[in-house]
Amino acid sequence: MNQINIITDLIKWIEKNLEQPLSIDHVAEKSGYSKWHLQRMFKKVTGQILGTYIRHRRLTHAALALRLTSKPILDIAMQYRFDSQQTFTRSFKKQFNVTPATYRRNDLWNPSGLTPPIELQKNHLSIPEPTFLTLPEQEFWGITYKNNCDLNTFINENVAFRKQFFNDYLAKTLSKKKVIPDKIYSLSCLVKSKDKDRQDEQELLYSIAIDDQSISSENVERIVCPGGLYLCFKYIGAPAGFIDFLSQIYFSAIPLLNVQLRRGKIIEIYSNHNQLTKLDNITDINVIECDYCIPIVHK
Known part of the structure; x- marks a missing residue:
């Protein structure tokens, strides 16, 4: 060797x-x-x-x-x-x-x-290529979870939240013969502690939502996402590969980019759901299409 x-x-x-x-x-x-x-x-x-x-x-x-x-x-x-x-x-x-x-x-x-991690075999390098996208302020309706995990389980637990929501939502939607919306959104943000004695602490809120107010489920709330400039990464592939995709963004792509990130909601936009109408639940999906959008500031 x-x-x-x-x-x-x-x-x-x-x-x-x-x-x-x-x-x-x-x-x-x-x-x-x-x-x-x-x-x-x-x-x-x-x-x-x-x-x-x-x-x-x-x-x-x-x-x-x-x-x-x-x-x-x-x-x-x-x-x-x-x-x-x-x-x-x-x-x-x-x-x-x-x-x-x-x-x-x-x-x-x-x-x-x-x-970033050292990459010696450049032919194996597969860091996602980003695009810049300006999004308007948007309203969503969905369910918000508190996620107090560490970095190792941050990605895995968010995947679990998506599965839980998607399964519940799809079951109700398909049972009522409703049309699956073109896009399903995941929104995550960190909220600073309001306690003066805990100013260095924060809470991670993770929401799964759609842009249709007619959604009917327990704990559904209105979620407003401010507009602005976002750095967006496209993923098309098997659900199992999405965790590696996010790891590449945070451990490889972001360290190499000369941009400043701002506080705000990270937006995951899932589209092309035609296949869902033929499936019993989310675990049967073979391919997902997602735009992963991180809020940044203008240079």
């Missing part, structure tokens, strides 16, 4: 184990090489220092957890193997120029400092 393949496999393993002990000794033991030889090989192949790369990737995951989840800062520090919140804050400020608390509170999210 050549050195590029060895380091490629090692990088994949590191990505899956950022919450585990990853000292140079641990990584060397996994690789089967001495730590001195492994560090020289990693620097030669990637141009980066192995220990620095691991720290930057951990801090990148931590930064995403601060912006995308409601997990307390201390818990995030422990999750990514910092021995104290003070150590985490020092390392975080060195990479992002602000403290974790400020990073979480800021209305604008500057992605500079986020470190």
